Amino acid sequence: MRPAIRTDNLTQGYGGNPIIENLTIEIDGGIVGLLGPNGAGKTTLLRTLATVLPPRSGQVQLFGKSLDGDADVRAARRHLGFLPQEFGYYPNFSLYEFVRYCLWLRQVPGRRAREAAMDAIEAVDLGDQAKTKMKALSGGMLRRAGIAQAVAGGVRLVLLDEPTVGLDPEQRLAFRELMRRVSAEATIVLSTHLVEDVAAICDRLHVIASGAFGFSGTPDELIGAAVDGARGDTELERGYISVLRDERVRA
Ligand SMILES: Nc1ncnc2c1ncn2[C@@H]1O[C@H](COP(=O)(O)OP(=O)(O)OP(=O)(O)O)[C@@H](O)[C@H]1O
16 A cells, blocks of 8 residues: 655755755554644645655655656645645635635646535535635634645645644634544644644654654653653643653754
């Protein structure tokens, strides 16, 4: 079986600054959480996996195929939904037009795209806002619009950068339910600072520290990584803080 994501010795950075170094990972199926402090490299990794940033060196394979040329990248993008931390949109597009446009970019055929756009908009509870212009949506609604376009049209891989920022508690619960439904058909990778979000939905967690995976395992295993006296309000937070501390000591 070909994994949704495989990287081999992936190195990524900006200018002379390496952010990710020699990362070899395989991700396939389920909901996978990327946790890490500010500046750890979560966004950089997600943008690389989303084919926005070409690797500086090493390889990324999506769905078993390496991304060697433009044709490979275009083919992979058809099966890939991506919510960037900040996404652009035409302010005068309605929500429906925005999601339709994203599906068009993914080359989903017209008739299917109409239904897929409305299904995704309904899935984020914005059915009554489908005709509202993007510029008139609230911050939380915009986030949900971004989630809608990322999951629309039956993608096989969904990459979400901080998807729960700006969502109210009820919408965060709704988001978790949506992720569980979407994960029946797709691999989901999401980054977050909110430990409770990943605890509630993720099958596996990767803690990124200094551009490397400092911990990979289940939420229960991260809880088990907590050292005596670690700070944190929950067991998971104590595990997470312990892993980060350990990374800093080793760095
Ligand atoms: N376009 C860029 N040009 C130069 N440096 C960048 C650029 N984008 C990110 N960086 C740097 O790369 C490092 C990793 O940033 P990245 O945004 O990937 O981290 P992150 O884990 O997503 O952080 P956060 O949780 O704050 O969003 C940081 O030191 C950041 O300053």
